[in-house]
Amino acid sequence: MEGASTRGVLSHLSLLEERARGRRGQVPGQQSRVKELRAQVEALRAQRDQLKAEIRTHKNLQKLRAPEDLQRQEEEMDAESESSELWRLMARHSELTDLLQAHRLIGGYDVIKTRQGKGLCFSLPTAYEGVYLETYNLEVDLKPKVRIRGHNIPPFIPLSNLAEQSDLQTGMRAFLDAVSLHLNAFAGRKQQLTLLKEQHKSVEVMESNLLCSILVLMFTVPEGKTPLLCTLAYTDHTRCLPTQVHLDCKDKRLPDSPQWKKSCSLLMEVPVHRALTAMKKTRTIV
Template sequence: MESANTLCQGRECKGGVLVHLERLEDQMNRPSTKSEELTVHTKESSLRTKIHELQRQRDKLRAELKRRTAFEGNLLDSYFVDLVIEKPLRIHHHSIPVFILLERIDTEHLQTDTQCFLFSLCEYLNTYSGRKYQTDQLETDFSAFLTGPLQRNALCNLLSFTYKVDQGHQTFSFSATLLYNDLTAALPTGVTVTCPGAET
């Protein structure tokens, strides 16, 4: 007990020798914790620097190609293709609609002729956007003549609608189907018009 009191002379002793010993041990451990924190901080800083350098190198090896589609002077949708510039060239990610045959265009042209790849892709995108634009225009500008909903698939290469024509005091209804077999054409390759109720 006396030794405990001698350690606490000149100040209040709280908890005795064991508590004082714990405090001393804790103080001894703190500098190593601070040095560990410094080491961890240095490692984190080094890793951050490496990450930024690798991101910079990666960005040097990539090219983002953006394309805005147009039809009859109207700017339409924008698309992009992010290419990794290394052998072999590859597409990292893109915003091309899934029904555009990007994989086929990639296989046919990307490794051999990048310019042809871009031209072919732009041709598909422009005609798709053009068909979509024409379909939207038909629905809005000629809605008074349509007698039902205009039906189209996602690629807008198959359209079906019914419309009416006023001839004097009579109104005739016609059903039309437009088929675009050539996905790079803005005009349909096949048109079928029928008059419901008429004898065939």
């Protein structure tokens, strides 16, 4: 009986040993499978993180591109984000530009009260080709009647004549429009002269006046390096373009040539700095 019991125990131990050996033989395969599964998990996690980043980027782009609810977008954006701050500044700049353009289109003028409401001071800005230049100021008395009190407008602008023509008592808007027209025309002629000197070093400015109503230029004609004087007269002081063009050259036939007649027409139709660029391209001048 004891022998049988001993054999039974030995058989059970032998079975356990065989199972243990079998399990040890499976461990390398299981470890390889675990590594494979872990690699898949890491790949899925990386893909998940990438998708989350793409979703966040897409949502931010939708917020920035939407034309409405600008205020709500600004509140939702991160206040400390540099890109968000840049977008807010760009949106504000665009808004102010639109307001300023509308203000100018309706003929608006910036005005403040002076001397406890007894007077008004108007700001008259000037601009040329989208660039704002000088701003002038004009103050008027309101009582006992409307009259010009002070200003920094150039003396060659005929303020007195413009005031008489517009009747300040009833036509202040017409008066301001007329003054602004003269100022912007003057600023445009002056800016053209500045651009001419910057862009066309080969063209010599022989003469100009304070009003920029007379401009005498020295051209060099390619044929024989012939010098030619060109006088631009701006007799209409409300415009930026000349009303007369006169040429003077030793070769008397040159000003009457078809090419120079065409150039004279160009100078009367296009700002002088642009006209000279076109003339250089066609080899009319050096």
